[in-house]
Amino acid sequence: MATKGLHYTPLGTDGTDHAYRQRIAAQYQISALNKSRLKYCIFFHYLLFFAMLGKLSSDILDRLDIFILEIEELSIPQPLWWEYAWCISLLLSFLCLAAIKRNRVKPMNQYIAGLVVFGFIPLLYAFVYYFKDVLIYLTAEDEEDLENVQFWQGYPYGLLWYAFILLALQVHVFSIYFAWNLLQAWKSKGPKKTDD
Structure with a gap:
């Protein structure tokens, strides 16, 4: 065994060669970190999608002529176009x-563009659409002021949507940020990945 007898340490293995050891390039570290973070964002996007799917379930079942009493008793308001458009973002x-798996630049660019179109634009529309109801609810001084505000299960409908919009915007902003960081890391490796 090496611990018995006379010790001989070859030159360069005593720890003084640390300055010459290989290190992981910064773009690979950035890529690995942002891939992991982007996957978390996608996971939260899935959770938001299932919440939206629960809201849309009444309308979907009506279109399929399926009647479930428990869902009908909830009196879920009819969906607007933006709710279905946002679901496309999933x-x-x-x-x-797929872009993460193979470090592809073009599909990642398409993801960012698609997230702006099907993620941000429907949420922006919903923000503007429910703004009046939320403003009236927040500034109301008595019950008469709340007559024009839509309620669902005792809660102001617009305020519920604002909570969803806030969460979805955070997920989309972080997704685009991490996707952008991945693009920068992949492009710094050379021109090979930009041809895809």
Whole structure:
């Protein structure tokens, strides 16, 4: 064994060669970190999608002529176009995951563009659409002021949507930020990945 007898340490293995050892390049560290963070964002996007799917379930079941008494008793308001448009943004996550797997620049650019179109624009529309109801609810001084505000299960409907919008915006902003960081890391490796 090496611990018995006379010790001989070859030159360069005593720890003084640390300055010459290989290190992981910064772009690979950035890429690994942002891939992990982007996957978390996609996971939270899935959670928000299932919440939206629960809201849309009444309308979907009505279109399929399926009657479930418990869902009908909830009196869920009819969905607007932006709710279905926002659901399309979930499909973009598959494009993103494929881009992450192979470090592809073009699908990641498509993911970012699609997230702006199907993620941010519907949420911006909803923000503007419910703004009046939320403003009236927050500034109301008595019950008469709340007559024009829509309520669901005792809660102001617009304020519930604002909570969803706030969470969805955070997920989308972080997703785009991490995707952008990945693009910068992948492009710094050379021109090979930009051709895809």
